[in-house]
Amino acid sequence: MDEKQKFQAEKPSTENAKASKRTKGESLKGFKVARRSFLASSALAAGALSLSGCKKATNDSGEMGGTMNISISEPVSIDPYNLQESEGTQVGSQIFDSLTVYDFENQELDPAAAVSWEANSEATVFTFHLQPDARFHNGEPVTAKSFKRGWERLVNPNTNPDSPSVIGYHLAMVDGYADLEKGLGTELTGVTCPDDLTLVVKLSEPYADFPIVVSHPALAPVPEAALEDFATFFQAPIGNGPFKMKEGTKWESGQYIELVKNEDFYGEVPALDGVYFNIQKDIETAYREFQAGNLDIVHVPTAQLEAARQEYGTSEDGYTMTTGQEVLDGVQSSTYYLVVNNDDPVLKDRDLRIAISLAINRQNICDTVFKGTRVAADNIVPPGIIGYEEGAWHDSRYDPEEAENILNRKYPIDSTFSDGSPKRGSIGQIKLSSNIDGGHKEVMEVIMNDLKDVGIDVVLDQGEWASILNKYQTSDYQIGRLGWVSDYPIMDNFMYPLFYTGTGDNQSNYSNKEVDTLIERARKILDEDQRVAAFQQVNRIISEDMPVIPILFYKLDYVGSQRVEDVYIDPQMLIHLEQAMLTF
Amino acid sequence: MARYILRRLLQFIPVFFGVTIIMFAMKNIVPGDPIKLIAGDKALTPEVELSLRVANHLVETDDQGNPILDDEGNPVPTPLWKQYGYYLDGLLHGDLGDSYSRKLSVTEIFANKFPYTAKLALVAIVIEAVVGIGAGLISAIKRYSFWDVLVTLVTSILVAIPAFWLGMLLQLFFGIILKNWTDGAVYLPISGAGGPASPFNDWVHYILPGITLAAVSTAYAARIMRSQLLEVMNQDYIRTAKAKGLSRRQIIYHHALKNALIPVVTYIGLDFGAMLSGAILTETVFNWPGIGYEIYRAITQRDWPIVMGGVTLIIVIVLIINLLVDISYAFLDPRIRYGAPKDEG
Numbered sequence: 065m066d067e068k069q070k071f072q073a074e075k076p077s078t079e080n081a082k083a084s085k086r087t088k089g090e091s092l093k094g095f096k097v098a099r100r101s102f103l104a105s106s107a108l109a110a111g112a113l114s115l116s117g118c119k120k121a122t123n124d125s126g127e128m129g130g131t132m133n134i135s136i137s138e139p140v141s142i143d144p145y146n147l148q149e150s151e152g153t154q155v156g157s158q159i160f161d162s163l164t165v166y167d168f169e170n171q172e173l174d175p176a177a178a179v180s181w182e183a184n185s186e187a188t189v190f191t192f193h194l195q196p197d198a199r200f201h202n203g204e205p206v207t208a209k210s211f212k213r214g215w216e217r218l219v220n221p222n223t224n225p226d227s228p229s230v231i232g233y234h235l236a237m238v239d240g241y242a243d244l245e246k247g248l249g250t251e252l253t254g255v256t257c258p259d260d261l262t263l264v265v266k267l268s269e270p271y272a273d274f275p276i277v278v279s280h281p282a283l284a285p286v287p288e289a290a291l292e293d294f295a296t297f298f299q300a301p302i303g304n305g306p307f308k309m310k311e312g313t314k315w316e317s318g319q320y321i322e323l324v325k326n327e328d329f330y331g332e333v334p335a336l337d338g339v340y341f342n343i344q345k346d347i348e349t350a351y352r353e354f355q356a357g358n359l360d361i362v363h364v365p366t367a368q369l370e371a372a373r374q375e376y377g378t379s380e381d382g383y384t385m386t387t388g389q390e391v392l393d394g395v396q397s398s399t400y401y402l403v404v405n406n407d408d409p410v411l412k413d414r415d416l417r418i419a420i421s422l423a424i425n426r427q428n429i430c431d432t433v434f435k436g437t438r439v440a441a442d443n444i445v446p447p448g449i450i451g452y453e454e455g456a457w458h459d460s461r462y463d464p465e466e467a468e469n470i471l472n473r474k475y476p477i478d479s480t481f482s483d484g485s486p487k488r489g490s491i492g493q494i495k496l497s498s499n500i501d502g503g504h505k506e507v508m509e510v511i512m513n514d515l516k517d518v519g520i521d522v523v524l525d526q527g528e529w530a531s532i533l534n535k536y537q538t539s540d541y542q543i544g545r546l547g548w549v550s551d552y553p554i555m556d557n558f559m560y561p562l563f564y565t566g567t568g569d570n571q572s573n574y575s576n577k578e579v580d581t582l583i584e585r586a587r588k589i590l591d592e593d594q595r596v597a598a599f600q601q602v603n604r605i606i607s608e609d610m611p612v613i614p615i616l617f618y619k620l621d622y623v624g625s626q627r628v629e630d631v632y633i634d635p636q637m638l639i640h641l642e643q644a645m646l647t648f
Numbered sequence: 649m650a651r652y653i654l655r656r657l658l659q660f661i662p663v664f665f666g667v668t669i670i671m672f673a674m675k676n677i678v679p680g681d682p683i684k685l686i687a688g689d690k691a692l693t694p695e696v697e698l699s700l701r702v703a704n705h706l707v708e709t710d711d712q713g714n715p716i717l718d719d720e721g722n723p724v725p726t727p728l729w730k731q732y733g734y735y736l737d738g739l740l741h742g743d744l745g746d747s748y749s750r751k752l753s754v755t756e757i758f759a760n761k762f763p764y765t766a767k768l769a770l771v772a773i774v775i776e777a778v779v780g781i782g783a784g785l786i787s788a789i790k791r792y793s794f795w796d797v798l799v800t801l802v803t804s805i806l807v808a809i810p811a812f813w814l815g816m817l818l819q820l821f822f823g824i825i826l827k828n829w830t831d832g833a834v835y836l837p838i839s840g841a842g843g844p845a846s847p848f849n850d851w852v853h854y855i856l857p858g859i860t861l862a863a864v865s866t867a868y869a870a871r872i873m874r875s876q877l878l879e880v881m882n883q884d885y886i887r888t889a890k891a892k893g894l895s896r897r898q899i900i901y902h903h904a905l906k907n908a909l910i911p912v913v914t915y916i917g918l919d920f921g922a923m924l925s926g927a928i929l930t931e932t933v934f935n936w937p938g939i940g941y942e943i944y945r946a947i948t949q950r951d952w953p954i955v956m957g958g959v960t961l962i963i964v965i966v967l968i969i970n971l972l973v974d975i976s977y978a979f980l981d982p983r984i985r986y987g988a989p990k991d992e993g
Contacts, residue, residue: 345941346935352823356823
């Protein structure tokens with residue numbers, strides 16, 4: 065055991081946690097019932113005026129008062145099978161509980177469905193010890209086999225041959241992944257279950273961050289029912305999390321998803337009775353529903369943000385909603401950047417890329433286009449990610465004089481634009497591609513003008529996302545716009561996919577042997593501090609090459625109604641409802 | 649008449665094939681690889697990408713369902729005519745395929761959403777027919793009166809207001825302002841088609857989107873009704889009827905109205921077909937779970953099975969409605985006889 069690194073965190077006794085939480089919930093519920101009865105009688109008094117003929121008879125008292133109404137847009141999936149974007153993950157993470165969970169507030173990885181775990185010294189074998197007595201919402205016990213089943217379901221293309229999952233890549237480092245992904249066999253051979261409560265995962269290459277990978281909600285366990293009827297489970301998944309699908313309901317596409325609390329949850333039973341996810345197409349409509357008092361948590365349209373701050377108050381830490389401080393504006397762990405084609409004959413020049421970065425006034429974009437709903441990026445790795453360093457990308461700043469100094473050395477002024485301003489004709493015209501929606505057009509126009517100010521001629525190339533993405537993926541572009549939202553809050557999730565030679569997401573075609581070697585080495589380091597330091601070193605080397613140009617970090621833009629108390633939304637936009645309460 | 653209907657039904661076949669062939673051509677012309685778009689910003693692994701292409705008949709496969717590779721090891725794309733064959737084969741078996749991104753069958757997606765579109769279209773068409781024809785009638789009968797001016801003014805405004813803006817105004821007034829004024833006693837739902845969290849019965853949710861969807865068409869229907877009735881009233885046979893001593897009411901309801909209705913019915917019929925094809929703006933503003941937004945989303949994401957399935961559904965609906973409209977002419981105007989020999993018509 066000496067050569068093994070052991071990670072173990074004491075979790076409060078399940079029974080105690082349950083008991084204390086229930087007490088909290090019940091006392092609140094008593095208050096809610098009283099308040100609700102009062103409201104019902106007031107409504108009755110106003111009956112003559114109301115559209116009472118149109119109104120539904122309400123169910124029994126307290127239940128509705130304990131249901132939080134949250135606006136989301138249409139998820140791609142709420143089943144771990146294809147859980148990939150913020151909206152589906154929002155719902156999926158309430159229904160399912162993965163092995164671990166990352167605590168952004170304390171910056172530590174906590175146990176969830178696993179009570180503890182350990183790794184061998186090479187970071188190639190991980191052993192997870194599971195919660196005893198854990199059960200799925202249908203009563204089936206959660207065992208190591210439930211995890212193996214869930215993981216194989218993602219990777220095996222024959223799970224649903226008509227529509228294979230696209231997120232099996234989370235397990236790419238697990239032994240046997242490559243064969244199963246090709247449909248050879250039915251087993252992920254690297255995953256074994258010596259007993260019901262022990263899950264052993266053998267990796268094909270060292271990866272010390274694996275315990276944080278398994279915090280992803282897509283890597284949750286699934287019951288046997290998941291393999292029986294795909295379409296039914298996909299729309300009404302049965303999980304092991306703190307909330308479950310309301311009996312007899314399913315995900316009503318374009319309408320709602322109704323969850324109720326799982327009284328038998330092995331962790332903290334939520335104080336809320338339920339969560340009603342209202343699926344909205346348009347944030348303006350959702351905000352009107354919020355203003356009418358029909359929704360509890362929504363995104364604030366940019367134009368309404370200042371008014372919302374004045375009316376509802378801004379959260380102190382930017383991530384926690386409390387009464388009177390309901391607007392969240394914390395920085396998200398996602399980056400808006402310019403991807404530069406490093407194979408382009410002009411842009412393969414590192415100095416030119418740095419000069420372009422220095423010429424862009426990021427703060428101006430944040431202030432004018434996004435009205436303060438974004439912050440200038442000083443790093444490709446955003447805040448919230450373990451190891452983020454302020455200003456780590458030294459040249460991701462606004463310094464037009466320095467940009468001109470660099471450009472003057474290689475690309476002196478040699479002609480003029482049609483308006484007479486100086487131009488560096490030797491660079492040629494640079495094409496700046498972006499999708500036209502989502503305010504990107506305005507951002508690209510500001511960048512075009514900033515670059516013109518230092519003599520670089522830029523032409524905009526805008527189109528639908530589908531056609532623009534096609535250009536990036538076929539390297540038919542010079543500079544483009546992309547965003548990167550990490551799957552896990554680790555630097556590796558930026559360094560490897562975006563900058564390791566030849567990965568599918570490395571659309572800048574950046575290739576640096578030293579970086580590749582250092583990333584491989586960093587992935588093997590078990591000690592977290594040393595690993596983070598190694599990735600910080602990789603990040604600094606990449607920043608000197610400036611293969612991409614960080615522009616902005618996204619910020620949260622949620623607002624909660626005045627009855628929302630203690631809702632924490634993390635930098636990955638995941639709404640944490642463990643502590644959430646509704647007050648009146 | 650039966651022969652006419654049969655002939656029209658047979659005409660459906662070339663129209664149907666023509667449109668589906670155009671769709672297949674578009675699928676190849678429009679830029680954007682639908683498979684690469686499935687994972688959003690992130691890249692697919694080559695194996696998953698290949699599995700998806702195999703699942704969607706985009707690459708050739710052998711008898712075991714394994715992809716056939718060319719000399720360079722790349723999968724051989726399925727020729728377009730063959731993809732079209734797979735599509736038709738599925739269609740004849742009642743299978744529109746699976747959505748690329750939604751992991752559900754297209755049939756299931758439309759089975760969930762089309763009823764909402766159909767019910768909303770029905771509400772809107774009833775509003776359009778009743779209000780449009782009624783307002784047009786009043787306007788024509790009481791020509792140059794206060795009512796005529798009012799109808800002209802209101803229809804001008806409605807024609808000029810974009811549907812989404814009218815929808816927003818209705819939401820603000822009936823959903824927020826009225827609720828605040830009456831302290832929550834009287835208001836209408838802002839969005840959605842009902843569901844367990846709504847304090848209203850589902851039918852109340854149809855009021856505002858129904859009005860919004862019907863608004864512009866109602867205005868047009870009223871204007872067409874007015875001008876047609878005025879034109880018919882100047883015909884010789886109306887003068888004859890007057891000379892016969894018939895009352896104004898009898899002339900209008902028994903002689904003029906049926907003739908004047910033909911263009912209005914044509915307009916309303918075509919409009920009903922359009923409404924059944926989904927209404928993207930109304931569905932967006934009112935968060936209506938209909939097929940219009942679903943098809944729009946599918947187009948932006950190149951989710952071709954949904955686009956193809958949606959277009960197929962719309963073609964069938966529009967063809968049937970057009971046929972019904974044509975048949976209705978025979979009832980409105982006895983001179984119209986379909987399928988009869990020319991010398992009798």
